[in-house]
Amino acid sequence: MLVSTRLDASDARLLVEAARGKATEIGVPMCIAVADESGSLVAFERMDGGKVHSIQVALDKAFTAASARRPTSELALAAQPGSPLFGINAAVGGRFSIVGGGVPVFVDGAVVGAVGVSSGTPEQDAACAGAAVDAFARRVSEA
Amino acid sequence: MLVSTRLDASDARLLVEAARGKATEIGVPMCIAVADESGSLVAFERMDGGKVHSIQVALDKAFTAASARRPTSELALAAQPGSPLFGINAAVGGRFSIVGGGVPVFVDGAVVGAVGVSSGTPEQDAACAGAAVDAFARRVSEA
Amino acid sequence: MLVSTRLDASDARLLVEAARGKATEIGVPMCIAVADESGSLVAFERMDGGKVHSIQVALDKAFTAASARRPTSELALAAQPGSPLFGINAAVGGRFSIVGGGVPVFVDGAVVGAVGVSSGTPEQDAACAGAAVDAFARRVSEA
Amino acid sequence: MLVSTRLDASDARLLVEAARGKATEIGVPMCIAVADESGSLVAFERMDGGKVHSIQVALDKAFTAASARRPTSELALAAQPGSPLFGINAAVGGRFSIVGGGVPVFVDGAVVGAVGVSSGTPEQDAACAGAAVDAFARRVSEA
Numbered sequence: 001m002l003v004s005t006r007l008d009a010s011d012a013r014l015l016v017e018a019a020r021g022k023a024t025e026i027g028v029p030m031c032i033a034v035a036d037e038s039g040s041l042v043a044f045e046r047m048d049g050g051k052v053h054s055i056q057v058a059l060d061k062a063f064t065a066a067s068a069r070r071p072t073s074e075l076a077l078a079a080q081p082g083s084p085l086f087g088i089n090a091a092v093g094g095r096f097s098i099v100g101g102g103v104p105v106f107v108d109g110a111v112v113g114a115v116g117v118s119s120g121t122p123e124q125d126a127a128c129a130g131a132a133v134d135a136f137a138r139r140v141s142e143a
Numbered sequence: 144m145l146v147s148t149r150l151d152a153s154d155a156r157l158l159v160e161a162a163r164g165k166a167t168e169i170g171v172p173m174c175i176a177v178a179d180e181s182g183s184l185v186a187f188e189r190m191d192g193g194k195v196h197s198i199q200v201a202l203d204k205a206f207t208a209a210s211a212r213r214p215t216s217e218l219a220l221a222a223q224p225g226s227p228l229f230g231i232n233a234a235v236g237g238r239f240s241i242v243g244g245g246v247p248v249f250v251d252g253a254v255v256g257a258v259g260v261s262s263g264t265p266e267q268d269a270a271c272a273g274a275a276v277d278a279f280a281r282r283v284s285e286a
Numbered sequence: 287m288l289v290s291t292r293l294d295a296s297d298a299r300l301l302v303e304a305a306r307g308k309a310t311e312i313g314v315p316m317c318i319a320v321a322d323e324s325g326s327l328v329a330f331e332r333m334d335g336g337k338v339h340s341i342q343v344a345l346d347k348a349f350t351a352a353s354a355r356r357p358t359s360e361l362a363l364a365a366q367p368g369s370p371l372f373g374i375n376a377a378v379g380g381r382f383s384i385v386g387g388g389v390p391v392f393v394d395g396a397v398v399g400a401v402g403v404s405s406g407t408p409e410q411d412a413a414c415a416g417a418a419v420d421a422f423a424r425r426v427s428e429a
Numbered sequence: 430m431l432v433s434t435r436l437d438a439s440d441a442r443l444l445v446e447a448a449r450g451k452a453t454e455i456g457v458p459m460c461i462a463v464a465d466e467s468g469s470l471v472a473f474e475r476m477d478g479g480k481v482h483s484i485q486v487a488l489d490k491a492f493t494a495a496s497a498r499r500p501t502s503e504l505a506l507a508a509q510p511g512s513p514l515f516g517i518n519a520a521v522g523g524r525f526s527i528v529g530g531g532v533p534v535f536v537d538g539a540v541v542g543a544v545g546v547s548s549g550t551p552e553q554d555a556a557c558a559g560a561a562v563d564a565f566a567r568r569v570s571e572a
Binding site: 234 | 334337338339340342343346362365366367375376379380382383384385386407408409
């Protein structure tokens with residue numbers, strides 16, 4: 001049988017708070033989602049001013065990064081015309097996101113979940129998701 | 144033009160925390176969602192042990208209670224066989240929930256959002272959603 | 287080949303206005319949809335205060351009444367437990383509505399479209415849809 | 430709590446009429462949708478001859494422009510291969526439109542809704558949506 005390690009609700013709150021902190025710093029209200037290693041939602045927050053369509057996009061970025069075990073910004077490159085994953089963004093009912101802003105969370109080399117952020121540019125989204133993952137890594141290394 | 148008042152992210156956090164407190168008290172880990180008055184998600188938390196299908200059910204209970212402006216437990220009664228809303232539960236892609244656990248939040252007589260809780264019995268779910276709404280009402284009356 | 291007669295945009299506006307008039311008279315702000323005989327949307331209006339989930343429900347009642355060529359209130363009866371259409375409300379992705387408020391428009395014995403109304407009780411919804419259909423029949427008979 | 434201002438049904442009718450006027454002027458029958466600032470439909474009209482698939486496209490252009498707070502023609506540029514939003518058009522169940530013809534409505538710097546038009550070329554669609562937004566701006570400035 002398989003044993004999996006995944007983000008718990010407390011981990012997810014830390015990730016949301018760190019993403020929110022970065023979003024506040026750069027002045028862009030975001031939708032922030034945290035999924036576990038099975039891609040299932042653990043936590044979500046739409047900051048005041050976060051966009052309505054970004055609710056679903058943030059959920060899907062977290063889902064995709066957790067399941068694909070790669071940042072969605074890398075998937076963007078692999079899904080360009082002529083590249084192997086071209087067209088994958090329509091998969092899973094359109095939930096497979098190839099827009100930057102989804103970042104997996106690794107512990108001891110294994111994916112335990114992911115953060116998905118949406119409402120800014122993909123670069124801003126990825127910066128907030130990355131800040132969350134970095135903050136979590138620091139907590140894990142301190143524990 | 145229309146002017147509407149809705150829950151902000153801070154309000155939603157208070158509601159999630161109050162629902163989590165009640166869920167902890169009764170010993171049932173829950174999925175907890177908060178929607179604004181347009182039914183759009185503001186915050187979500189899956190407590191450790193919350194059920195996977197309950198993620199979507201909690202989102203849908205919050206959506207439904209906000210939009211229908213009634214607790215989903217009331218809709219359960221109105222949608223029984225032979226009653227006027229029978230069959231409504233398949234509407235909006237199955238998102239219209241008629242299972243107890245969705246409770247609207249009123250301020251000055253207008254709906255500003257709703258809480259949706261799922262993973263326990265509908266009665267347990269409704270108790271947690273109700274505790275959240277009560278806690279919010281106390282904060283509003285103290286403000 | 288087939289030739290079909292269907293509601294045009296002008297007909298649809300008359301139907302929306304008549305439904306709105308009845309809704310105003312009974313004091314319930316409604317979502318009002320008009321579909322043509324193929325079930326495709328021709329016109330829609332959400333009155334101020336109409337419910338968000340009722341947008342889709344109104345569209346689906348109009349679609350269903352046009353396609354089934356019967357009022358959705360009749361379908362409600364035929365879809366009760368033990369009756370022949372039991373379960374049909376989940377069909378077409380949940381778009382097949384068995385809640386009162388969808389009424390077909392007949393001209394010379396053929397369906398040319400339908401009106402779907404939602405936000406009140408099914409009886410209120412059906413009263414508004416019926417008022418619209420009656421107003422249209424009067425215009426046709428006067429022409 | 431948050432306070433938002435959004436288009437009401439009367440505003441939406443003016444927008445539809447202005448878009449219809451422009452469509453009549455250029456001789457292209459259109460599907461015309463108006464959404465509020467949360468992306469929820471307020472009004473719709475399919476002119477005689479408007480295309481059937483354009484019903485959904487018009488709804489989705491209005492939803493997208495309201496939520497993204499940008500014309501969909503700008504999103505078209507940002508979503509080209511190699512650009513940051515490439516692939517976003519499959520998001521939200523395919524509802525995120527990157528085809529010109531969706532234009533947000535701003536009042537005092539905030540989005541209050543959007544118009545989505547479809548059936549012609551994206552340039553024709555955008556011209557009709559733009560004419561509607563201009564007509565609304567004139568009414569607001571005269572009020």
